[in-house]
Amino acid sequence: xxxxxxxxxxxxWAGCVPDLNxxxxxxxxxxxxxxxxxxxxxxxxxxxxxxxxxxxxxIAIAELLVxxxxxxxxxxxxxxxxxxxxxxxxxxxxxxxxxxFSKFKSLPADQxxxxxxxxxxxxxxxxxxxxxxxxxxxSHDAAARRMAELSIKGKDLxxxxxxxxxxxxxxxxx
Amino acid sequence: xxxxxxxxxxxxxSAETIELRFVGPGIEPQKIPLxxxxxxxxxxxxxxxxxxxxxxAKVPQDKGLTLVDVRKGSAVYDCIAGCPGEAAINFQRVxxxxxxxxxxxxxxxxxxxxxxxxxxxxxxxxLKCTLAVYVPGLRAEPFFKIExxxxxxxxxxxFVSGETTIIGEVVRAGGATDVRCLLRVPGRxxxxxCDVVDExxxxxxxxxxxxxxxxxxxxxxxxxxxxxxxxKIADFTQPELGNxxxxxxxxxxxxxxxxxxxxxxxSLIRGSHE
Numbered sequence: 215x216x217x218x219x220x221x222x223x224x225x226x227w228a229g230c231v232p233d234l235n236x237x238x239x240x241x242x243x244x245x246x247x248x249x250x251x252x253x254x255x256x257x258x259x260x261x262x263x264x265x266x267x268x269x270x271x272x273i274a275i276a277e278l279l280v281x282x283x284x285x286x287x288x289x290x291x292x293x294x295x296x297x298x299x300x301x302x303x304x305x306x307x308x309x310x311x312x313x314x315f316s317k318f319k320s321l322p323a324d325q326x327x328x329x330x331x332x333x334x335x336x337x338x339x340x341x342x343x344x345x346x347x348x349x350x351x352x353s354h355d356a357a358a359r360r361m362a363e364l365s366i367k368g369k370d371l372x373x374x375x376x377x378x379x380x381x382x383x384x385x386x387x388x
Numbered sequence: 389x390x391x392x393x394x395x396x397x398x399x400x401x402s403a404e405t406i407e408l409r410f411v412g413p414g415i416e417p418q419k420i421p422l423x424x425x426x427x428x429x430x431x432x433x434x435x436x437x438x439x440x441x442x443x444x445a446k447v448p449q450d451k452g453l454t455l456v457d458v459r460k461g462s463a464v465y466d467c468i469a470g471c472p473g474e475a476a477i478n479f480q481r482v483x484x485x486x487x488x489x490x491x492x493x494x495x496x497x498x499x500x501x502x503x504x505x506x507x508x509x510x511x512x513x514x515l516k517c518t519l520a521v522y523v524p525g526l527r528a529e530p531f532f533k534i535e536x537x538x539x540x541x542x543x544x545x546x547f548v549s550g551e552t553t554i555i556g557e558v559v560r561a562g563g564a565t566d567v568r569c570l571l572r573v574p575g576r577x578x579x580x581x582c583d584v585v586d587e588x589x590x591x592x593x594x595x596x597x598x599x600x601x602x603x604x605x606x607x608x609x610x611x612x613x614x615x616x617x618x619x620k621i622a623d624f625t626q627p628e629l630g631n632x633x634x635x636x637x638x639x640x641x642x643x644x645x646x647x648x649x650x651x652x653x654x655s656l657i658r659g660s661h662e
Contacts, residue, residue, distance in 0.1 A: 215574045215600055217555055226653045229636050229644040239651045258632045268629060277657050282643040293642030297635045299602045299627055305550035306614050329659040347555050347574050
């Protein structure tokens with residue numbers, strides 16, 4: 215049984231529609247959205263194919279709920295719970311998070327988080343992922359991956375399908 | 389055999405002998421129930437071999453104890469240890485731990501001693517006596533003594549409880565007297581015996597044999613190692629990503645689509661980022 219953790223951004227990237235409402239956006243943001251959509255989808259295809267169990271902690275779900283109106287929050291929580299393992303921040307996660315927080319604060323300055331609140335949120339998310347038994351944490355954020363690597367594996371989203379089974383049609387001839 | 393080698397042999401035999409003494413008023417071998425003797429000797433054998441009951445089902449044969457004599461005064465059980473040196477070191481560790489349960493003498497190995505100490509403490513309570521472990525060839529004083537209630541005293545602060553989520557595969561569910569469930573949990577060598585809140589839930593679990601579940605409930609961990617000691621299942625789910633397109637479409641429909649209008653979601657969630 216393989217258990218892996220993900221951050222909230224992976225769900226956002228996987229769920230976005232690359233060319234929707236983007237007329238007024240800078241070109242690089244449109245391109246990034248399309249690229250991250252592709253990579254997040256490859257990752258989910260990989261998870262589905264390997265039947266891995268995906269941990270998305272409730273603290274990460276809170277981040278996803280930021281843009282959702284009050285009346286819709288419960289729907290999104292329920293939909294995530296159907297597809298992902300959504301552990302709460304439990305006593306063991308608290309202990310792990312505090313250790314990650316302390317260890318990370320002792321890393322060199324150039325490897326630190328720029329925002330203390332993000333450091334705190336990430337330590338709680340990764341603490342929950344580790345407490346749930348995950349052995350790998352996926353995130354596009356380098357600092358989050360560094361934090362995960364203090365205890366488990368930290369991995370970025372794949373650029374290509376490692377099994378060569380999934381690519382968007384316009385990428386297949388590259 | 390020369391006199392010197394005879395002495396060496398006697399020393400060896402003596403050093404290999406472990407004594408378990410039941411000390412108390414009116415205690416004699418014939419008054420001690422057989423079950424109490426076997427439980428106590430099993431517990432001493434676990435401590436001598438440093439068996440981790442969470443990971444090892446049995447004491448390795450070469451590290452076991454053999455009962456060789458029973459004597460009066462109050463009641464003395466002489467055993468021969470397979471690995472006497474190791475047994476003496478382990479008894480010394482137990483003694484240090486019992487002298488200072490909050491110290492770091494056992495650190496993350498506290499789980500190894502708790503089960504045998506619980507058994508010995510219960511026997512001491514049942515028989516209203518003190519159990520003492522000696523290795524006469526090495527030391528005149530006992531390596532450690534167990535009195536009634538010692539387990540409760542040392543474990544007052546040894547555990548932490550709380551609600552949690554456990555991912556595992558159902559191996560068995562049900563039970564004639566208590567409703568229980570056996571889970572195979574990733575990263576754990578031995579199967580986890582769980583209590584279940586009611587029969588209805590046990591029946592539901594029974595329908596998920598050999599399937600992965602995400603169980604929520606109350607756990608008790610060893611506070612130094614966060615090793616899971618007990619878990620009572622209150623409920624469970626079986627989330628599954630399934631078809632990716634369907635999953636994403638469903639989550640979008642449930643509210644994720646509100647993120648469509650955000651040009652830089654990373655900045656919104658993570659502030660400035662690399």
